[in-house]
Amino acid sequence: MKVFKFGGASVKDSKSIKNIIKILKLTGYDDVIIVVSAMGKTTNALEFLVKDYMKGNSSYLSILKKIKEDHLKIINDLFKGTEKSPYNDVIHLTNELNSFLKINKSRDHSFIYDQVVCFGELISTKIISFYLELEGIKNYWLDVRKCIKTDSYYRNAALNWKKTEKLVKNETKNKSTIVTQGFIASDSEGYSTTLGREGSDYTAAIFAFILNSSSLTIWKDVPGVLNADPRYFKTTQLLKNISYREAIELAYYGASVIHPKTLQPLQRKKIPLFVKSFENPKGSGTKVFEGSKLNPLVPCFILKKNQILLELSTLDFSFIVEENISQIFSLMDKYKMRVEMIQNSAISFAVCIKDRYENLKDLVSELNLKFKVEVKENVSLYTIRHFNNPSIKEIKESGKRILLEQRTYKTAQFILI
Ligand code: ADP
Ligand code: ASP
Numbered sequence: 001m002k003v004f005k006f007g008g009a010s011v012k013d014s015k016s017i018k019n020i021i022k023i024l025k026l027t028g029y030d031d032v033i034i035v036v037s038a039m040g041k042t043t044n045a046l047e048f049l050v051k052d053y054m055k056g057n058s059s060y061l062s063i064l065k066k067i068k069e070d071h072l073k074i075i076n077d078l079f080k081g082t083e084k085s086p087y088n089d090v091i092h093l094t095n096e097l098n099s100f101l102k103i104n105k106s107r108d109h110s111f112i113y114d115q116v117v118c119f120g121e122l123i124s125t126k127i128i129s130f131y132l133e134l135e136g137i138k139n140y141w142l143d144v145r146k147c148i149k150t151d152s153y154y155r156n157a158a159l160n161w162k163k164t165e166k167l168v169k170n171e172t173k174n175k176s177t178i179v180t181q182g183f184i185a186s187d188s189e190g191y192s193t194t195l196g197r198e199g200s201d202y203t204a205a206i207f208a209f210i211l212n213s214s215s216l217t218i219w220k221d222v223p224g225v226l227n228a229d230p231r232y233f234k235t236t237q238l239l240k241n242i243s244y245r246e247a248i249e250l251a252y253y254g255a256s257v258i259h260p261k262t263l264q265p266l267q268r269k270k271i272p273l274f275v276k277s278f279e280n281p282k283g284s285g286t287k288v289f290e291g292s293k294l295n296p297l298v299p300c301f302i303l304k305k306n307q308i309l310l311e312l313s314t315l316d317f318s319f320i321v322e323e324n325i326s327q328i329f330s331l332m333d334k335y336k337m338r339v340e341m342i343q344n345s346a347i348s349f350a351v352c353i354k355d356r357y358e359n360l361k362d363l364v365s366e367l368n369l370k371f372k373v374e375v376k377e378n379v380s381l382y383t384i385r386h387f388n389n390p391s392i393k394e395i396k397e398s399g400k401r402i403l404l405e406q407r408t409y410k411t412a413q414f415i416l417i
């Protein structure tokens, strides 16, 4: 069997959903698991809803209303005048979400977040499953929470591979075309969990791994993996072939086209990953496979915006030693900061971080008890894999100030402001 993953951009409106049918008719859809994200920017909207709800702000109700209306409009576009429509299912799901918000007593932001955002994927897959049916593609709608099991680390749950493996095999047995949700899962008590933003690629890889899939294809709004994000770089080149190792490195440094957790399960079983354009499904796209040489071998640029640079030194002018570094890292863990880059010298320690959960203030006040802390917000982290002189020159002449620079054999990194 094969696994396909359609992300938010590929299901953002009725036209895109119609395009999925075209792709499935072109590729075939027997023995396919179709993993789908929430439509367009629905997850972002649900995040705003949670924020307002947590503040006790009744405006969350208007966000909910808007999300419901947007989906009903798509249903109207796709199913007008037809006998079977997902209308009732979607109304039922939005009512379920509304009731949760009304009766919920928890104040745990991450818990509430997961109970809410999962509706984006539940709704999108309902609509797509019905539409496939309407177009003559018989399929089975699977609530993925029945089989993808995680711990209760809400918003970034860790997979329980053993339980998941057994349940996935059971739930998919004797079914030919399955439509299911990416990103969402459930814990041992049955509460919804999520695998981290953009986690649908990872869900698809989990299915591919457990079911020994012959390939995984993720359908994107780009021709494949490029040597730079076209949103930020004017000229880009398609990477036709990449090794798993190279793709892991690119994803790790922040090439957001593939979720970093996706690649290792595939690599373990040597399952090829194709990244293809949903606008041009016949295009070659990118093939990620064992031992493929990076083709073409060009410098790859990765830009991460909105980073924070902390420069720490001790209050008593002593050197930064193991004990200090251990304290710093345990605070990074406590405040869920993602550490992107570090640089150590005798008297100072620089760390570039991403503040995923708005904890910077608390982190800095705790660090201040032991260190002198300099904070630079809004810096950018540039990474160049396979750098060469012209690519370094390009960064150096970008007109931005370089705060930190680091090079290894294949990778150069710069923090710019
Ligand atoms: P989806 O959520 O629809 O699956 P994403 O938006 O997460 O898709 O990923 C596609 C986007 O990734 C592209 O629109 C592009 O801006 C961005 N991107 C970042 N780095 C790269 C890269 N190296 N190659 C291609 N696209 C990239
Ligand atoms: N819908 C989720 C998100 O936007 C998961 C995904 O799209 O991969 O983060």
Ligand code: MG
Pocket: 007, 008, 009, 037, 198
């Ligand atoms: Mg996405």
